[in-house]
Amino acid sequence: MKLKIRKVAVIGTGTLGTQIAVHSAYHGYDVSAYDADPKSLGKVLRMIQVRIANSNRKPAIPLKEIQRQAKKIRTSPTIEAAVQGADLVIEAIPEDLMLKRKIFKQIDACAPKKAILATNSSSIPVSRIESATRRPEKCLNLHFYSLDLGRNIADVMGGKKTTRQVLEAGKEWVRSIGCVPLTVNKELLGFCFNRVWRAVKRETLHMWAGGYVDFKDIDRGWMIWTGMSQGPFGIMDAVGLDVVYGIERVYYNESKARRDYPPAALEKMIERNHLGVKTGKGFYTYPNPEFKNPKFLKA
Template sequence: MELNQAKDFMIIQNEIILKKKMKNMSLNIKKIGIIGAGFMGRQIANWAALHNYTIHIYDIDSEVLEDAKGFITKALKRKHEEHVITKVKYFNILESALKDVELVIEAVSEDLNIKKKLFSQIEDYVSEDTIIATNSSSFPVSKIEDSVQRKERVLNLHFYAPINVRPMVDIMRGTQTSDEVFETGKNWIESIECTPLILKKHSFGFLFNRIWRAVKRECLIMWADGIADIENIDEAWRIFTGMPMGPFTMMDGIGLDVIYNVESSYFKESKDPRDRPPDKLKKMVERSELGLKTGKGFYTYRKKKK
C-alpha cells in the first residue's frame, strides 16, 4: 500500500469508527424528561416508553398530569404492555422530573416566552451532557436558544400526531447545535421506530409541514377565488394520491381556527401576500364554523349520537 493510499485508508477507518461511536451515543439515552403532558407530551411519553425508555413526565397542571396517566396506562394496557407502565413516572416538580435524564423534550403550550423561560430552568436542573429539544410546531430552536448557555445541546424534534399513524420526526439544528447532538437525536428517533426528517438548513415549517403548507395554500386560494369547488379538489387529491381524504376534509378535521392561526403565522413570517389566509376563512372562524368539532366547516357533519 502506498503512503497516500494508507492515509486514505486511515481516514476512512477513522470516519467509520466516529460514525459507529455517534450511532452508539443514542444508546446512552435511557431516561427522558418530557415537559408538558398535554395532547403531544403524553403521546411522546407513551411511544418512547413502548420503545424501552424510562420516562419522567411533568406538567404544571396536576389535573392534566392525572389525565395523562390515565391515557398512557390505558394505551399500554391496550397494547398488552403492562410491564411498561412502571417505566413512566409522573412529576409535579420540574427539578425532580429532570433528575438524571439524558434527553429532555419540551412539549408545552405554543408560547415563545413560556418555552424560553422553561429552557433556562431546564438547563439549571440537567447535567452538561443532556440534550434539550423542543417539539414546537412553529418556533425554530434558534428563537429559544438565547435563554440557555449550552447552545450546542439544543435542537428541534418535531413529532407528527398521531405518532403511531405518522411515525416521523423533524430534526433541525439551532445556530450552534453540535454534530454529536444532531447525530444522537437522529439515532434516537430511529431507535423509537420513527423516520427522521432531516433539515440540512433552517426551514420555517420544517420538512413535511412545509409541503402540507403549500398544498393548503393553493387549495385555499382556489376555493376563495372561486376557481374550483372543494368537493372536486378533494376528489382530485384522492384519485391522484390514493389517500382516503382530500385537503379540505383534512383541514376540517384539524380545526379551521388552528388552520387560520397557522396560516397567519406563515404569512407573518414570509410577508408574501399569497400566504395571507383568505378573509373567507377568517369569516368562517368568526362564525364558529370550525370543521368537525363544531359540526360545520367546509363540509357539514351530523352530530354523533350519544
C-alpha cells in the same frame, strides 16, 4: 463519545406530546411528562381513538398498546419535577415563539446539564429559541408527525450552535422509537417534509376562504388522487385548526407577505371553538365526518 438517552421528559402532553411520550415508553424509555392541564393526557388518548377510527391508516403501534403504554408515563406537577434526571427533554406546547422561549428557559434552569433540549415545533427553527437557554449547543428541532396515523417520520434540524454529537444523538433516538429521521442540512423554515405539507395547506386554505371551490371537492380530489382516507381539510381537522393557524402565523411573521397570512375565515372558526377533531367540529363534524361515508367519493 456517543450521548446516551435513557430518560425522556415531555413538556406538553397535547396531541403530539402524548404520542411522543407513548412511543418513547413503548420503546423502553423511562418517560416523565408535564402539562399545564393535568387532564390533557386523558383527553388526547380519547381523541386518538376518533382519529384512528376516521383513517384507513394503521397507527405505528396498536391502539391497545397506546393505552397500555400511556399508563407508564409519570405525570409531574411541575416542569422541575418532570425534567429531573432527563437525558432528553422534548417540548410540545403551543406554537408560540415567546411561550416556547419562556418554557425553554424554565427547562434549562432545572434540567441536568447533560440534557439535550428539543422542540417539536412545526415551524419555528430552534435557532430562535436556543438563546433562551445556556446550552444552545444542546438544542435542536425534532419535529414528529401523527404517529397514531402511522406517520413515523421526524424532521431533524440543528440551530446555530448545535453540535454534531447532539444531532446524531437526536437522530439515533428518533430511530430508536421507530421513526425515520429526515435531516435538514441547512436551516429552513418548515424543515423537510413539513414544508411540503405546508405548501398544500396554504394553497387549499386560500382556495376555500376565497370562495373559489368547496373544500370538500379539494378533499375528494386528494383522496381519489392519493388513495388516502382523508384530504387536506380532514387532515387539518385532525391536526387542530388552532395549531394550523399558529403555524401559518409563523410563516407570515417571517415573510410579512399578504399571501402567507392565514385567512380570516380560519380565524373565525377558531373563535367559535371549531378546532377540528379535538372539539368535535372543524371543517367536518366528528366522530362521523362526511368524508367517511362511502357516498362522499361516488361519481
